[in-house]
Amino acid sequence: xxxxxxxxxxxxxxxxxxxxxxxxxxxxxxxxxxxxxxxxxxxxxxxxxxxxxxxxxxxxxxxxxxxxxxxxxxxxxxxxxxxxxxxxxxxxxxxxxxxxxxxxxxxxxxxxxxxxxxxxxxxxxxxxxxxxxxxxxxxxxxxxxxxxxxxxxxxxxxxxxxxxxxxxxxxxxxxxxxxxxxxxxxxxxxxxxxxxxxxxxxxxxxxxxxxxxxxxxxxxxxxxxxxxxxxxxxxxxxxxxxxxxxxxxx
Amino acid sequence: xxxxxxxxxxxxxxxxxxxxxxxxxxxxxxxxxxxxxxxxxxxxxxxxxxxxxxxxxxxxxxxxxxxxxxxxxxxxxxxxxxxxxxxxxxxxxxxxxxxxxxxxxxxxxxxxxxxxxxxxxxxxxxxxxxxxxxxxxxxxxxxxxxxxxxxxxxxxxxxxxxxxxxxxxxxxxxxxxxxxxxxxxxxxxxxxxxxxxxxxxxxxxxxxxxxxxxxxxxxxxxxxxxxxxxxxxxxxxxxxxxxxxxxxxx
DNA sequence: GTTTTCTGCGTACTTCATACGCAGAACGGT
DNA sequence: ACCGTTCTGCGTATGAAGTACGCAGAAAAC
Numbered sequence: 218x219x220x221x222x223x224x225x226x227x228x229x230x231x232x233x234x235x236x237x238x239x240x241x242x243x244x245x246x247x248x249x250x251x252x253x254x255x256x257x258x259x260x261x262x263x264x265x266x267x268x269x270x271x272x273x274x275x276x277x278x279x280x281x282x283x284x285x286x287x288x289x290x291x292x293x294x295x296x297x298x299x300x301x302x303x304x305x306x307x308x309x310x311x312x313x314x315x316x317x318x319x320x321x322x323x324x325x326x327x328x329x330x331x332x333x334x335x336x337x338x339x340x341x342x343x344x345x346x347x348x349x350x351x352x353x354x355x356x357x358x359x360x361x362x363x364x365x366x367x368x369x370x371x372x373x374x375x376x377x378x379x380x381x382x383x384x385x386x387x388x389x390x391x392x393x394x395x396x397x398x399x400x401x402x403x404x405x406x407x408x409x410x411x412x413x414x415x416x417x418x419x420x421x422x423x424x425x426x427x428x429x430x431x432x433x434x435x436x437x438x439x440x441x442x443x444x445x446x447x448x449x450x451x452x453x454x455x456x457x458x459x460x461x462x463x464x465x466x467x
Numbered sequence: 468x469x470x471x472x473x474x475x476x477x478x479x480x481x482x483x484x485x486x487x488x489x490x491x492x493x494x495x496x497x498x499x500x501x502x503x504x505x506x507x508x509x510x511x512x513x514x515x516x517x518x519x520x521x522x523x524x525x526x527x528x529x530x531x532x533x534x535x536x537x538x539x540x541x542x543x544x545x546x547x548x549x550x551x552x553x554x555x556x557x558x559x560x561x562x563x564x565x566x567x568x569x570x571x572x573x574x575x576x577x578x579x580x581x582x583x584x585x586x587x588x589x590x591x592x593x594x595x596x597x598x599x600x601x602x603x604x605x606x607x608x609x610x611x612x613x614x615x616x617x618x619x620x621x622x623x624x625x626x627x628x629x630x631x632x633x634x635x636x637x638x639x640x641x642x643x644x645x646x647x648x649x650x651x652x653x654x655x656x657x658x659x660x661x662x663x664x665x666x667x668x669x670x671x672x673x674x675x676x677x678x679x680x681x682x683x684x685x686x687x688x689x690x691x692x693x694x695x696x697x698x699x700x701x702x703x704x705x706x707x708x709x710x711x712x713x714x715x716x717x
Numbered sequence: 718g719t720t721t722t723c724t725g726c727g728t729a730c731t732t733c734a735t736a737c738g739c740a741g742a743a744c745g746g747t
Numbered sequence: 748a749c750c751g752t753t754c755t756g757c758g759t760a761t762g763a764a765g766t767a768c769g770c771a772g773a774a775a776a777c
Binding site: 242245246271284287 | 732734735741743744
């Protein structure tokens with residue numbers, strides 16, 4: 218990785234994510250690295266959730282004091298930003314000789330697995346489109362899937378953002394349901410028929426009719442991992458991209 | 468609206484959002500209502516952003532003390548949950564005699580306008596699928612658009628969630644860009660060509676090639692409101708739902 | 718009229734992020 | 748080898764925010 222970039226030319230978030238700071242030349246050798254701090258924070262988030270990630274808790278995990286962390290990261294916000302990139306694994310290799318659709322589908326399932334594996338990633342503040350080393354690996358892999366489809370560059374970026382946006386949004390909605398402990402789940406509505414006394418036919422005609430028809434009976438939406446919904450949405454999104462590709466080839 | 472529901476049968480979040488608590492029968496008349504508190508909080512969020520919404524700031528806006536708020540809401544989390552429903556307006560009337568696609572498209576644009584109008588809504592924690600009175604009006608309106616399309620009930624819900632997920636995700640990504648002040652925007656990357664020194668062709672082949680080809684030159688992505696991207700995605704999502712409808716009719 | 722319930726809100730406690738500054742370690746220059 | 752400069756670890760302190768607890772007074776029920 219080239220570090221020949223002029224750091225002052227780049228946005229602060231890029232300098233942060235790509236670790237473009239100057240290494241120190243004097244003084245005691247640091248006990249840890251910034252990556253150590255980020256890894257400790259990720260361990261805490263994995264074990265206890267993102268709300269447990271305080272500077273004190275990360276310091277305890279690392280084996281240092283709270284204030285020592287500020288030698289490695291400028292603020293908690295910066296730490297969260299670094300976590301939002303470092304917590305992603307690498308995208309899978311594209312299957313050899315596969316067309317755009319199986320590649321895009323594999324990519325979508327793989328990135329969904331990342332968010333399922335680390336649901337707290339969905340709760341981190343979004344600071345913009347992907348710019349970190351890991352996020353860009355995923356971005357690049359999806360862009361590559363659309364190479365040779367006839368979509369121009371802007372459309373390939375749009376298709377990538379569409380697919381990513383869909384999967385993230387679906388995980389964002391579903392993960393708070395499937396990641397809750399069972400006693401808490403009962404307090405989250407996953408079947409609308411219990412709303413029957415509240416939703417009048419006048420104000421909620423379609424919903425009231427579906428409830429009256431028994432469409433939300435016991436097995437509707439019981440698929441707590443959201444797999445059926447995900448498949449419907451994924452097929453629709455890929456069908457939509459296929460339509461855009463057809464138009465681009467005409 | 469019927470309040471004959473047995474409140475103890477319903478999840479806590481439904482009881483909260485539908486205001487199923489018992490009204491008080493003794494003691495001084497309260498100076499405000501819960502809706503007053505929520506409205507004050509929304510005013511603060513509109514004027515100063517969601518991070519300014521503290522219990523103290525809301526109390527100041529309302530004209531009461533901080534601790535008095537706890538007579539109306541149990542916690543700040545409950546206040547945020549109430550805001551997440553109350554801040555939505557009503558969905559537009561469907562155009563008379565229109566087919567599913569223009570109705571769904573109008574709905575998508577309208578809900579996008581809601582999130583554009585109140586971008587802080589996107590930063591509120593998501594507690595599950597829509598269950599509040601206002602959110603369900605939007606949910607119902609979109610479900611209604613898919614009536615008569617041949618999609619079964621589960622598919623109509625999936626299509627609605629797909630459309631909503633897409634629009635929300637697109638706004639979630641784009642809003643942090645378009646809502647920033649100009650001096651902050653320069654610190655957010657909206658053109659990838661500045662990453663050229665960082666993204667090696669070995670690790671980011673598709674991205675490096677696009678940068679080398681000048682695909683991210685000055686006017687790429689300058690559409691800060693994301694309108695072009697939004698149109699691509701909306702067309703693709705609706706094309707995908709159209710394909711699902713065709714399969715359902717076969 | 719008394720008892721019970723309710724409202725407004727002050728005080729205090731807890732948690733968390735981080736500014737500031739000190740002591741000691743380590744490197745560069747002389 | 749010594750001195751000055753830079754750096755690391757971290758203790759202390761400050762401020763902000765959420766909210767538990769409890770008191771005084773108001774109002775309804777009995």
